[in-house]
């Protein structure tokens with residue numbers, strides 16, 4: 001299986017989001033990464049739930065890869081119109097002892113549950129959850145803003161998570177989110193990542209032709 005692109009919409013031209021979505025959709029990109037922040041779990045606000053819901057009216061085949069950096073993420077699911085085909089990633093650090101119920105609710109809606117972990121959370125925190133989820137989002141930056149530097153040891157952490165997932169016997173996808181740069185994306189692929197959140201350090205660098213950038217990134221993570 002080739003590496004899968006998931007461009008990060010919060011890094012796109014925020015005054016032209018509909019055309020950004022259509023361009024990627026027409027290029028055959030598989031996923032669009034939609035970051036939601038509640039200004040509590042992380043101190044920032046980005047795409048709001050109604051905008052995330054509205055993307056469904058535009059997308060023809062691209063699937064939604066929704067990343068909730070929020071406490072009680074389930075409160076937003078209706079407003080986002082979470083349903084079949086969506087990847088929905090919730091943070092291990094934000095859900096506490098409701099994580100099992102949140103994962104069950106994502107599945108009840110026909111969506112695909114992923115758990116996201118921040119840089120300071122060890123991979124082993126998720127091993128008991130492998131049987132309940134479809135994948136993991138490994139944050140290689142501290143969540144909350146685009147353009148943050150990669151955290152030291154992130155490539156080793158990706159390899160370690162890949163080994164744990166493969167040893168578990170469950171078929172799980174490993175998504176890498178944060179500073180997926182031109183220089184590092186090939187190494188992230190070699191470390192075992194399957195999905196690549198392409199943001200400000202690659203696809204959305206100023207002045208790049210979107211089609212050329214998508215083709216370049218797809219070739220680097222093949």
Ligand code: DX5
Nearest residue numbers: 008143144146147179199200
């Ligand atoms: C950051 C978000 C990322 C962000 C990545 O908290 O989760 O999806 O858009 O942006 P870059 O690629 O600039 O790190």
Ligand code: ZN
Nearest residue numbers: 035067177197
């Ligand atoms: Zn994200």
